[in-house]
Amino acid sequence: MINTTIRWSLYIVSLIVLGPIAGLLMELSDSPDGTAGTVLVAGSPVLGILGLVLGSAIAAGVGAVAAWLGGLRPGLTCAGIVLAWMAGMSSGLTSIVAASDKGPWVALMIEGVLVGMCLLGIGVVVSLAAARHRVPASSPHQPVASEHGLSFNKRSIAALAAAVPAGAVAAWALAMTDLKGQVIAAATLAAVALTLLMRLIDLKTPALGALAAGAVLAVFGPAYALAQVPAEGALASAYTQAIPGIVLVTPLDWAAGLLLGTPLGLAWSASIAKRAET
DSSP, rough: OOHHHHHHHHHIIIIIIIIHHHHHHGGGGOOTTOOOOSSSSSSHHHHHHHHHHHHHHHHHHHHHHHHHHHHHHHHHHHHHHHHHHHHHHHHHHHHHHHOOSSSSSHHHHHHHHHHHHHHHHHHHHHHHHHHHHOOOTTSSTTTTTTTTTTOOHHHHHHHHHHHHHHHHHHHHHHHSSHHHHHHHHHHHHHHHHHHHHHHHHHSSHHHHHHHHHHHHHHHHHHHHHHHSSHHHHHHHHTTTTSOHHHSSHHHOOOHHHHHHHHHHHHHHHHHHHHHHHH
């Protein structure tokens, strides 16, 4: 009962206190006219990167506390709530394209690398904190195998190789518009799919592997757009909803969705494994 109370208290603090603070940091990247930007597109890239780093630090901090007190999955979820605020306060793809004269794809690729690095940093911090706490075996948040570990083997690499295209296909099918709620939800469900497949292939693959797979997708989307969506026709494609779903999910959307969806994928795969044992 105490663990449940602590866990939900941290969820609430992340949702109504820390998340909004991190979201406000994204306003550092807004255009001079007040239009929402992203880390590198629209406003000052330096201020955008500063907002990303500070917001990620907040997410890592609350995630570490939640992981230390309640386990890996609550830690990732708390961090994901904070990142969801940041993603929600950033610009959607149509606005990004409209704010970029030469096309935003290269900037978004670089942004994907930066966001991916922050995402992996959050994952490492939360995983290390979770490793210092073992919840009771009866808890639904009990880690399975090396879920919060940091080591990978050959089979884990194969699992990651399968997880990346699975996440890409899921995002491609689920992201229909660039509305923030829709793309974050699409990224979350894609994270569930890639985590589930990854853990079914190798139950010993750490949760950090799912975040790494998603970090690849955060770069792949803009890279695909660079090759397939000409800059001069990008805005028209955005207005007619002709841009592929994988492109509509921006790097911050991926980061938030991965942190929210990975715990669900871990729980689902653990349930399947447990039923298989019985």
